[in-house]
Amino acid sequence: MSFCADQLARVAAIWERMLNHRFLSExxxxxxxHQVFANWMRQDYLFVEAAIPFIAVLVPxxxxxxxxxxxxxxxxxxxxxxxxxxxxxxxxxxxxxxxxSFTNHAYVQFLLASAYSRSYAEAFTVLYVAEKAYYDSWxxxxxxxxxxxxxxxxxxxxxxxxxxxxxxFLQAELxxxxxxxxxxxxxxxxxxxxxxxxxxxxxWEMAAGGGGWPGLTGEMS
Amino acid sequence: MSFCADQLARVAAIWERMLNHRFLSExxxxxxxHQVFANWMRQDYLFVEAAIPFIAVLVPxxxxxxxxxxxxxxxxxxxxxxxxxxxxxxxxxxxxxxxxSFTNHAYVQFLLASAYSRSYAEAFTVLYVAEKAYYDSWxxxxxxxxxxxxxxxxxxxxxxxxxxxxxxFLQAELxxxxxxxxxxxxxxxxxxxxxxxxxxxxxWEMAAGGGGWPGLTGEMS
Amino acid sequence: MSFCADQLARVAAIWERMLNHRFLSExxxxxxxHQVFANWMRQDYLFVEAAIPFIAVLVPxxxxxxxxxxxxxxxxxxxxxxxxxxxxxxxxxxxxxxxxSFTNHAYVQFLLASAYSRSYAEAFTVLYVAEKAYYDSWxxxxxxxxxxxxxxxxxxxxxxxxxxxxxxFLQAELxxxxxxxxxxxxxxxxxxxxxxxxxxxxxWEMAAGGGGWPGLTGEMS
Amino acid sequence: MSFCADQLARVAAIWERMLNHRFLSExxxxxxxHQVFANWMRQDYLFVEAAIPFIAVLVPxxxxxxxxxxxxxxxxxxxxxxxxxxxxxxxxxxxxxxxxSFTNHAYVQFLLASAYSRSYAEAFTVLYVAEKAYYDSWxxxxxxxxxxxxxxxxxxxxxxxxxxxxxxFLQAELxxxxxxxxxxxxxxxxxxxxxxxxxxxxxWEMAAGGGGWPGLTGEMS
Numbered sequence: 001m002s003f004c005a006d007q008l009a010r011v012a013a014i015w016e017r018m019l020n021h022r023f024l025s026e027x028x029x030x031x032x033x034h035q036v037f038a039n040w041m042r043q044d045y046l047f048v049e050a051a052i053p054f055i056a057v058l059v060p061x062x063x064x065x066x067x068x069x070x071x072x073x074x075x076x077x078x079x080x081x082x083x084x085x086x087x088x089x090x091x092x093x094x095x096x097x098x099x100x101s102f103t104n105h106a107y108v109q110f111l112l113a114s115a116y117s118r119s120y121a122e123a124f125t126v127l128y129v130a131e132k133a134y135y136d137s138w139x140x141x142x143x144x145x146x147x148x149x150x151x152x153x154x155x156x157x158x159x160x161x162x163x164x165x166x167x168x169f170l171q172a173e174l175x176x177x178x179x180x181x182x183x184x185x186x187x188x189x190x191x192x193x194x195x196x197x198x199x200x201x202x203x204w205e206m207a208a209g210g211g212g213w214p215g216l217t218g219e220m221s
Numbered sequence: 222m223s224f225c226a227d228q229l230a231r232v233a234a235i236w237e238r239m240l241n242h243r244f245l246s247e248x249x250x251x252x253x254x255h256q257v258f259a260n261w262m263r264q265d266y267l268f269v270e271a272a273i274p275f276i277a278v279l280v281p282x283x284x285x286x287x288x289x290x291x292x293x294x295x296x297x298x299x300x301x302x303x304x305x306x307x308x309x310x311x312x313x314x315x316x317x318x319x320x321x322s323f324t325n326h327a328y329v330q331f332l333l334a335s336a337y338s339r340s341y342a343e344a345f346t347v348l349y350v351a352e353k354a355y356y357d358s359w360x361x362x363x364x365x366x367x368x369x370x371x372x373x374x375x376x377x378x379x380x381x382x383x384x385x386x387x388x389x390f391l392q393a394e395l396x397x398x399x400x401x402x403x404x405x406x407x408x409x410x411x412x413x414x415x416x417x418x419x420x421x422x423x424x425w426e427m428a429a430g431g432g433g434w435p436g437l438t439g440e441m442s
Numbered sequence: 443m444s445f446c447a448d449q450l451a452r453v454a455a456i457w458e459r460m461l462n463h464r465f466l467s468e469x470x471x472x473x474x475x476h477q478v479f480a481n482w483m484r485q486d487y488l489f490v491e492a493a494i495p496f497i498a499v500l501v502p503x504x505x506x507x508x509x510x511x512x513x514x515x516x517x518x519x520x521x522x523x524x525x526x527x528x529x530x531x532x533x534x535x536x537x538x539x540x541x542x543s544f545t546n547h548a549y550v551q552f553l554l555a556s557a558y559s560r561s562y563a564e565a566f567t568v569l570y571v572a573e574k575a576y577y578d579s580w581x582x583x584x585x586x587x588x589x590x591x592x593x594x595x596x597x598x599x600x601x602x603x604x605x606x607x608x609x610x611f612l613q614a615e616l617x618x619x620x621x622x623x624x625x626x627x628x629x630x631x632x633x634x635x636x637x638x639x640x641x642x643x644x645x646w647e648m649a650a651g652g653g654g655w656p657g658l659t660g661e662m663s
Numbered sequence: 664m665s666f667c668a669d670q671l672a673r674v675a676a677i678w679e680r681m682l683n684h685r686f687l688s689e690x691x692x693x694x695x696x697h698q699v700f701a702n703w704m705r706q707d708y709l710f711v712e713a714a715i716p717f718i719a720v721l722v723p724x725x726x727x728x729x730x731x732x733x734x735x736x737x738x739x740x741x742x743x744x745x746x747x748x749x750x751x752x753x754x755x756x757x758x759x760x761x762x763x764s765f766t767n768h769a770y771v772q773f774l775l776a777s778a779y780s781r782s783y784a785e786a787f788t789v790l791y792v793a794e795k796a797y798y799d800s801w802x803x804x805x806x807x808x809x810x811x812x813x814x815x816x817x818x819x820x821x822x823x824x825x826x827x828x829x830x831x832f833l834q835a836e837l838x839x840x841x842x843x844x845x846x847x848x849x850x851x852x853x854x855x856x857x858x859x860x861x862x863x864x865x866x867w868e869m870a871a872g873g874g875g876w877p878g879l880t881g882e883m884s
Contacts, residue, residue: 014437017436017437018436021436052501052509052513053338053501053502056498056499056501056502056513057498057499057501057502059494059495059498059499059516060495060498060499060554060780061780067494068520071494071498071516071517071520072517074501074513074516075513075514075517078510078513102327102419102423103435105327105331105416106323106326106327106330106331108334109327109330109331109333109334109335110326110327110330112330112333112334112337112338112502113329113330113333113334113337114330116333116334116337116338117274117333117337117723117724119782119783120782180845180846180847180848181844181845181848182843182844182845183843184843185843185844195326198323198434198437201434201435201436201437202323202434202435202436204436205435205436206435213419213422213423214324214422214423214426214427215238215239215242215422215423215425215426216235216238216419216422273722273730273734274722274723277719277720277722277723277734278719278720278722278723280715280716280719280720280737281559281716281719281720281775282559288715289741292715292719292737292738292741293738295722295734295737296734296735296738299731299734333723338502338503340561340562341561401624401625401626401627402623402624402627403622403623403624404622405622406622406623456879459878459879460878463878495780544769544861544865545877547769547773547858548765548768548769548772548773550776551769551772551773551775551776551777552768552769552772554772554775554776554779554780555771555772555775555776555779556772558775558776558779558780559716559775559779637768640765640876640879643876643877643878643879644765644876644877644878646878647877647878648877655861655864655865656766656864656865656868656869657680657681657684657864657865657867657868658677658680658861658864
């Protein structure tokens with residue numbers, strides 16, 4: 001069994017909660033409150049911005065063959081930011097002066113700390129799980145959302161052939177990396193696989209209304 | 222007004238919630254449940270372990286005069302870990318196979334990411350606030366705790382003259398660093414000051430019973 | 443006086459030696475030995491490859507406004523690598539299995555270590571000086587080289603309007619960064635300015651025939 | 664055959680040149696010029712200073728069992744710096760305002776860049792080779808130097824039982840790390856083994872009188 005298949009089976013309970021999350025089903029069914037989706041959009045805009053440094057820090061550790069792919073991922077993320085800005089304008093949402101929620105801030109720190117302090121194969125695990133989670137999550141939404149929805153361009157973005165190809169590339173490469181490392185490193189890759197899945201689930205929880213700073217009431221956080 | 226005094230005034234509402242936290246007052250009053258304190262001990266053991274890499278990553282960025290002080294902080298943290306192991310044995314608590322809670326994991330990632338990606342003065346801000354928060358918090362506990370309490374050695378550790386001296390050193394140095402940098406960097410230092418205060422408050426919230434992974438029930442997280 | 447103008451005046455003696463280097467004048471005059479230029483090409487190919495990680499490590503430290511520019515620099519460097527491969531084929535030079543010379547290896551380590559351990563303004567200084575040195579050096583060659591030379595495409599690349607625009611952008615931004623930082627950081631920026639100029643001169647020395655590993659005879663290094 | 668034994672055999676020609684270096688034999692025989700040794704002392708003082716950040720950057724990547732050993736290496740290096748200052752005073756040598764030579768600067772950048780961008784096992788290889796080279800080199804000197812020489816305390820430091828124990832610890836651990844990693848990483852470890860040996864040889868070359876910045880006459884470098 002490949003590393004990814006093995007790990008996806010191991011974290012299946014977390015993955016299932018993620019795919020069944022009310023944020024996704026309400027977006028799919030068109031019942032999500034405008035402010036709830038707008039809040040997700042604002043937070044995810046910050047997250048995508050922070051994903052650029054994450055990718056960049058991987059570059060010096062990457063094998064030659066990955067360097068070009070990672071280098072191209074940066075302009076792709078810049079385009080994704082444009083999609084957010086374009087949708088924000090269409091939906092009357094402001095992306096200015098947004099502060100990261102607790103969960104968002106934490107997830108971004110996890111990306112950066114992993115990229116800096118972990119081995120390439122370990123940090124690449126985090127990248128794969130984050131992208132795979134987005135692909136699978138937005139497929140759930142795609143299954144029912146009205147194509148005229150103002151949120152549809154997001155669905156299109158993360159369920160496109162191009163994005164599926166990227167996730168498949170990451171999966172095949174991660175399987176290869178896992179085969180090439182020693183047992184201790186592969187175990188750490190498994191821990192990061194699970195941690196990233198937990199952060200992804202936490203992100204949807206935050207999007208659906210949670211995610212304030214613990215111990216602070218709304219107006220302070 | 223010095224940078225630290227200015228910032229402590231600015232985050233006073235967060236600081237007050239931290240100092241009034243039930244985890245601290247219950248520890249002070251001797252009413253805290255054994256399992257609650259034991260859980261904090263297990264999580265904080267992981268946190269102190271992770272503080273060593275945080276300090277280490279600061280070393281290459283540190284001005285010469287700070288390098289020796291930071292170098293000495295590492296063995297001090299190793300001694301702190303011994304205190305945890307000694308107290309754990311005295312209290313019948315196991316420190317093995319503990320997994321970081323969500324809040325603990327997030328805070329550790331924040332430390333590491335700050336050390337790697339931020340300027341020295343910015344990352345030093347995080348160090349100061351974390352230490353200052355511990356000093357002030359444990360002073361609250363010291364004001365009433367029975368000196369025969371099995372938890373008293375922790376109180377002693379973080380309210381000792383040596384620890385106070387360390388916090389005062391950090392404060393004086395941080396004021397100096399803030400004077401020396403440009404306005405944009407000083408503003409980022411202020412943002413990190415507030416963020417660190419929020420993480421400290423979140424840590425007590427977690428210690429008092431929260432901190433599970435969002436969206437996962439207890440047995441899964 | 444702007445920071446760059448000030449520093450260029452300060453390192454003028456190094457800069458002059460660089461611009462008067464026999465590698466440049468012989469390339470300009472068409473008298474350079476094929477093997478000498480081919481050797482430079484092989485070494486510089488490795489250097490450009492290594493410049494990609496250098497740029498990438500700057501990204502997380504960059505202010506928002508620089509992030510897009512740096513992100514675009516990576517594909518530009520990939521294109522530069524294509525130019526090397528295309529010229530290598532045209533000139534019958536192999537780029538495979540080349541090992542970095544001492545000076546080349548050292549310079550690349552300097553780039554990486556600066557990007558990781560120095561402040562953004564300090565590391566950005568290194569980037570500017572390296573690019574400015576290339577622009578000025580190849581202008582010397584451009585002044586006399588036969589446009590039919592097989593090496594002319596390199597000259598074109600680093601004296602193009604696009605490259606000049608990039609260098610001017612870097613210069614204006616570096617001046618701005620130098621204005622914004624404190625005096626101690628500006629002094630460190632000046633030290634790195636001079637160091638980078640010295641590495642650039644050393645690179646031409648290596649290209650012209652030097653650069654073996656000290657203490658090792660040719661066949662061993 | 665263990666990794667270290669295997670690699671030491673592979674780089675034997677470089678190692679032999681290092682051990683036969685005139686800097687070592689002249690120091691052993693008491694014929695070295697005061698200014699030559701003093702120059703080495705000034706440069707090596709800078710190198711030891713820079714080794715502290717190198718060790719520090721390894722800490723976050725280190726397995727738990729190594730963390731304490733690395734943490735202790737930092738105060739050991741601080742003590743080594745005291746030895747330099749004490750000897751400098753005894754010998755009437757100033758350690759102030761020394762600028763790194765080209766070779767010294769390059770070697771330090773190599774240490775830092777390796778610590779930041781390479782895997783733990785790769786960067787640990789660099790640490791081992793640097794320490795092993797010093798142990799073996801100073802053993803050469805010990806074989807004949809007058810114990811009343813003002814330079815003898817350096818010889819004592821790097822041929823002591825404590826230092827030998829440290830090198831043996833590093834060797835056993837490096838062998839273990841090499842067993843645990845995959846083939847591609849082990850190959851990169853071998854490349855770094857050879858590179859570090861080359862830098863060590865280059866350092867003695869510089870100490871013996873070379874090491875100026877290429878292309879700059881003495882008074883400018």
